[in-house]
Amino acid sequence: MMLAATIPVLNGCVPRTQVAPYRYRMTVEVDTPTGLRTGSSVIEVRPRLTGEFAADMAIVGEAVPVDLPDGRTIYALLWSRLAADWAGWIVLWLVRPPAMGNAPIADVVRAVAATRIPLVLPRRLPAGAGYPLIGMDARPSFVAFGDERRPKTIRFIDPDDIGGGMKLRRITLQVTDDAITHTIGDRLPWLASQRGSLKPSSMDAPLADRQLESLTEVAFVRRGY
Known part of the structure; x- marks a missing residue:
């Protein structure tokens, strides 16, 4: 999906x-006045090749909740303003070095799966993420x-x-064999029946509300294709 637009695709059809x-x-x-607060979630990426240099990245997983000392909970979504499929691509964007810029996507995915060191998410995407994402x-x-x-x-x-x-102090991403996380339904039970925008808005609504209209239940929980 996103990467397909940033890496050349060879002529000819490649079977899915x-x-x-x-x-x-x-x-x-x-970082909070009473010390460090953390939250985590295990997310599974299910790549499906659509060409030698292109793929869809379905995911199974949930947003990360962090409970704060003032009683609030913030959620790091599976979604970003950069890409709705952020959670499916972010580890690949970080692991894929410039030297693999022209490598088949299957080779890049295998390199990602073999990378077991924790990756600290930078504020900005580094070289290697692919034009125009850098x-x-x-x-x-x-x-x-x-x-x-x-x-x-919301x-x-x-x-x-x-x-x-x-x-925020930092976000880390680490390839693991741990079980997929399934806990957010206990916090937000309405997600099971929610369909479409969490906060519908009109053209005359404040800009923040119009941006929130892009958020649906899949920003919090995804179950594959």
């Missing part, structure tokens, strides 16, 4: 096929709810200024 899925743990660390914000979007029982109370959170003297 799959390469082995892999999992990674996303851990979010937040230099763009690498982080997922963060949200919180005024009332977690009411989806329409709002974006600035990870550099969460409020109350709190801010």
